[in-house]
Amino acid sequence: MAKNEAVISAGKGVTFVNIIEVTPENQAKVIEVLNEGVEKVIRHKDGFISASILASKDGTSVINIAQWESPENVKAVREDPAAQEYAKRTAAIAKAVPNLYSVVSVHA
Template identity: 55%
Template sequence: MSETIISENDGIATLVNVFEVEKEKQQQLVDILNEGVEKVMKNRPGFISVNILVSKDGTRVINYAQWNSPEDIQATMADPEAQAYAKKAGALATASPSLYSVASVHHA
């Protein structure tokens, strides 16, 4: 079983997608993202984890996704089923996806 672990120099590709959404559509967006993860993303090669975060003010949703490689992310984004969910999400919110690597981790 995979889980989200954030550490430096782990070689994991991280996609962070920040969605700007109207308050009344935040839960609908979360539902679409969750459905896409369950029906498509989890079954794609290289998938590790997805975490969906919601802002307390209702105007943002963050999709924090970990994959084995940038190529796995690119292949998933090219998948017609994944594109269908991206289109549904895009109809509700403005997305700003970017690839990241962990620069540092701090603990108490």
């Protein structure tokens, strides 16, 4: 496995999922804010494994999925002022519904 590759197995780590409801005209803006936040802040934090950003075809939602080594890593990022700025920017143009999940199965 390459240095920057990671695999999370069922029962290990946690997955942060943020379902963001947005108007079609703001979907690209939300994606831009999320991508910037991941590149400038999130990916450099302890415990970060990966992040994926999904855009609905109808333009009404964006899903941000981030995998972390532990719930404590997620808590630390959510309390980080730099990360909070990106959350505020997203909240200004969309409605976010974040939650923390455990991977219970992976199918490939």
